Amino acid sequence: MDADSDVALDILITNVVCVFRTRCHLNLRKIALEGANVIYKRDVGKVLMKLRKPRITATIWSSGKIICTGATSEEEAKFGARRLARSLQKLGFQVIFTDFKVVNVLAVCNMPFEIRLPEFTKNNRPHASYEPELHPAVCYRIKSLRATLQIFSTGSITVTEMKPFLHHWNLGWPWDLC
Amino acid sequence: MACINPVSLQHADCGKPKLYRSVIEDVIEGARHLFAEEGVEEQVLKDLKQLWETKVLQSKATEDFFRNSIHSPLFTLQLPHSLHQTLQSPTASLVIPAGRTLPKFTTAELGTSNSRANLAFSGYPIHVPAGVTLQTASGHLYKVNVPIMVTQTSGRASILQHPVQQVIQQLGQPSVPQLNPCCLQATTEKAQRMETVLQQPTILHSGTEDRKHLEKATCDTLVPPGNEHKITSEALLSQPESSQYIGLPGVVFPPQVSQTDSNVEPVVSVSASMIQNLHGGPLFKGPQGTRDQHVSDVQLHLLKNRKFECDSVKQPRNIEEPSSLPVSEKGSNSQMDLSIQVTDDDINEIIQIDGTGDTSSNDETGSTRDVDENEFLGIIDAGDLKVLEEEADSISNEDSTTNSSDNEDSQIDIVEEDPLNSGDDVSEQDMSDLFDTDNVIVCQYDKIHRSKNKWKFYLKDGIMCFGGRDYVFAKAIGDAEW
Numbered sequence: 001m002d003a004d005s006d007v008a009l010d011i012l013i014t015n016v017v018c019v020f021r022t023r024c025h026l027n028l029r030k031i032a033l034e035g036a037n038v039i040y041k042r043d044v045g046k047v048l049m050k051l052r053k054p055r056i057t058a059t060i061w062s063s064g065k066i067i068c069t070g071a072t073s074e075e076e077a078k079f080g081a082r083r084l085a086r087s088l089q090k091l092g093f094q095v096i097f098t099d100f101k102v103v104n105v106l107a108v109c110n111m112p113f114e115i116r117l118p119e120f121t122k123n124n125r126p127h128a129s130y131e132p133e134l135h136p137a138v139c140y141r142i143k144s145l146r147a148t149l150q151i152f153s154t155g156s157i158t159v160t161e162m163k164p165f166l167h168h169w170n171l172g173w174p175w176d177l178c
Numbered sequence: 179m180a181c182i183n184p185v186s187l188q189h190a191d192c193g194k195p196k197l198y199r200s201v202i203e204d205v206i207e208g209a210r211h212l213f214a215e216e217g218v219e220e221q222v223l224k225d226l227k228q229l230w231e232t233k234v235l236q237s238k239a240t241e242d243f244f245r246n247s248i249h250s251p252l253f254t255l256q257l258p259h260s261l262h263q264t265l266q267s268p269t270a271s272l273v274i275p276a277g278r279t280l281p282k283f284t285t286a287e288l289g290t291s292n293s294r295a296n297l298a299f300s301g302y303p304i305h306v307p308a309g310v311t312l313q314t315a316s317g318h319l320y321k322v323n324v325p326i327m328v329t330q331t332s333g334r335a336s337i338l339q340h341p342v343q344q345v346i347q348q349l350g351q352p353s354v355p356q357l358n359p360c361c362l363q364a365t366t367e368k369a370q371r372m373e374t375v376l377q378q379p380t381i382l383h384s385g386t387e388d389r390k391h392l393e394k395a396t397c398d399t400l401v402p403p404g405n406e407h408k409i410t411s412e413a414l415l416s417q418p419e420s421s422q423y424i425g426l427p428g429v430v431f432p433p434q435v436s437q438t439d440s441n442v443e444p445v446v447s448v449s450a451s452m453i454q455n456l457h458g459g460p461l462f463k464g465p466q467g468t469r470d471q472h473v474s475d476v477q478l479h480l481l482k483n484r485k486f487e488c489d490s491v492k493q494p495r496n497i498e499e500p501s502s503l504p505v506s507e508k509g510s511n512s513q514m515d516l517s518i519q520v521t522d523d524d525i526n527e528i529i530q531i532d533g534t535g536d537t538s539s540n541d542e543t544g545s546t547r548d549v550d551e552n553e554f555l556g557i558i559d560a561g562d563l564k565v566l567e568e569e570a571d572s573i574s575n576e577d578s579t580t581n582s583s584d585n586e587d588s589q590i591d592i593v594e595e596d597p598l599n600s601g602d603d604v605s606e607q608d609m610s611d612l613f614d615t616d617n618v619i620v621c622q623y624d625k626i627h628r629s630k631n632k633w634k635f636y637l638k639d640g641i642m643c644f645g646g647r648d649y650v651f652a653k654a655i656g657d658a659e660w
Contacts, residue, residue: 050660
C-alpha cells in the first residue's frame with residue numbers, strides 16, 4: 001500500500017458546514033411567511049431554509065447569523081450560502097454577505113481492512129484516545145491540522161475538522177500504525 | 179408531489195351545500211342587525227346574499243350546490259289511494275332525527291289523496307310515512323310500506339350499513355328490527371358492502387313484479403318495531419349497471435326491476451331538474467381519484483298510485499342513463515334527503531343554521547389569495563391564517579419596491595466580501611413558479627412531520643379547493659416528498 005493508492009481510496013466529503021453573517025437583523029416571521037421552503041421553529045427562534053440546487057439547509061437566526069449545512073464541498077457551500085443570502089435579499093432584507101467561514105468539513109473514508117483498536121491506541125498514545133464503553137471508535141486528534149478522526153474497527157473512518165480549507169487527504173495517513 | 183387523503187369527510191359532501199348555505203345564512207343573519215344599525219336597507223342585505231349565492235354557484239366550487247334547492251321542487255309526492263292499505267298514519271308529523279332540524283311537514287297534506295308534494299334534496303332527511311309511493315324521475319316506483327327515513331348526502335357516500343342490511347334481511351323475515359335513523363358517514367368498505375348488500379334484495383325481488391315495494395336506498399331507514407312489512411330495495415335509478423351503486427344517492431336498482439316498475443305502474447312525473455341532476459351524475463365521475471363524490475341528486479317523485487304514461491317515463495329514463503355512475507369503490511355513498519315541501523317557498527326558508535364543522539368562509543376568499551405557503555408548509559393555524567391574509571397584500575407591495583431597489587444597489591461590505599450581485603449568478607429563479615397553483619387547502623393542522631425530505635401531514639377541519647371544486651374535510655392525512 002503506497003501513498004498514491006491511498007488517495008484513490010474512497011474518501012468522500014459528506015458534509016460542509018459554514019457560517020456567514022448578514023449584518024442586519026432578520027425578521028424571522030417574515031421569512032417564514034414569505035420565503036420558499038422554510039420551516040419556522042418558533043420555539044427555538046430560528047428558521048430553517050432548505051435549498052435544492054446545492055442541497056443545503058440553512059439555519060437562520062434573527063441576529064443575522066446563518067449556519068449553512070449539507071453541502072458536499074467548500075465551493076458549493078459558499079455558492080449555496082450566497083444563494084441563500086440572495087434569496088433573503090429578495091425578501092426585502094438589506095443583506096450583506098460577510099464573514100463567510102467554513103466551520104466544519106466531514107469526510108468519510110473506508111479502509112479495506114479491519115483495525116485493531118486497542119493495539120492502535122497503544123501505539124498512538126498521545127493522539128489516540130479510546131473508551132470502548134463510551135464510544136466504539138478511537139478518537140485520533142491531529143493538533144496541527146485541527147482534525148479529529150474517528151476510527152472504527154471495521155475500517156471506516158470519519159474525519160471532522162475545524163480548520164477551513166484543509167485538504168485532509170493530504171494527511172498522510174499513518175499506514176504503519178495498523 | 180403531495181398526496182393528501184381526506185380521512186373522513188364528516189359533514190363533508192353530504193352536507194357541503196348545506197354547510198355553505200348555513201355559512202351564508204349565519205353571516206347574513208349576523209350582519210342583519212349591523213346593516214339595520216347603519217341604516218342600510220334590508221334589500222341590500224338580500225342583494226348581498228343573492229350575489230354571494232350566485233358567486234358560490236358560479237365558482238364551480240360546489241357545482242350542484244344550489245341546484246336542488248333553488249330549482250323547482252324535484253319531487254312529487256303523491257299519497258297513495260286506498261290501494262295502499264298500510265296508509266294508516268300519514269298524519270303523523272315527520273320524524274326529525276336527532277341533531278338535525280328538519281322542516282316539519284305535517285303529513286296532513288300527504289294524508290289526503292291526490293295530494294302532491296314536491297321533494298327537493300335540500301339535504302334534510304325526510305321521514306316518509308308508510309303507504310307513500312315514491313317515484314324517482316326515472317319512473318321507478320317505490321312504495322313505502324313502512325315508514326322510512328330517506329336522506330341524501332351529496333355525493334359523499336355515507337350509508338349506514340346496518341339498517342340497510344337489516345332492511346334487506348326483512349325480505350324473507352317478517353320481523354323487522356328497529357333501526358335508528360341517522361345520517362352517518364360510512365367508510366369505503368361499508369359502501370362497498372352496501373353495494374353488495376343492495377344487490378341481493380334486487381335479485382331476490384326480481385321475481386315479484388306485482389308488488390310495489392319501496393326501496394330504501396340510503397342508510398337512514400327507520401323501521402318501526404314490530405312492523406312486518408317487507409322492504410325490498412329495488413328500482414335502480416336509471417342505471418344500466420345496477421350493481422354499480424355509488425354516485426346516485428343511495429339508490430341502486432337493477433334494470434330488471436325498473437322495468438318491473440314500469441310495467442306495474444308507469445309513472446310520468448319527471449321533473450326537468452331531475453334530469454338535470456342526473457346529468458350532473460357523470461360529472462361526478464370525474465374526480466375519481468378523490469374520495470368525495472359530488473352531489474348527485476336524486477329526485478324522487480312520490481306519486482300516487484296512478485297510472486301514468488309509460489313513454490314519458492321511459493324517455494327521461496333513457497336520458498338519465500348517460501353513463502354508468504362510478505362504482506362506490508371510492509366509498510362515495512350518498513344519502514338522499516327528501517324534504518317534503520308543501521310549497522316552493524318553504525324550501526328556501528327552511529335552511530339549516532347549525533352547520534357543523536364549518537370553517538369560516540375562508541374558502542371564498544382563500545382560493546383567490548396567495549396562499550402558496552399553506553399547502554407547502556402546513557404550518558398554519560387560525561391565528562396565522564388571518565395574519566397571512568393581512569400581510570399578503572402588504573407584502574406584495576413591499577416586495578416589488580424592495581426588489582427594484584436591491585437590483586439597482588450594489589452592496590459593498592465592510593469586510594471585503596464580494597457584494598451580492600444583482601442575482602444573475604446566485605439567485606434561484608426556478609422555484610418561484612412552481613407554487614403558482616390554484617389548489618389550495620385551508621385548514622388546521624394536528625401534526626406536521628418531516629424526516630429528511632419526507633413530509634407527513636395530519637390535518638383537520640379544512641376546505642380543499644382542488645380543480646376549482648371545494649371539498650370539506652374534518653381530517654386529512656398527507657404525504658409528500660420535497
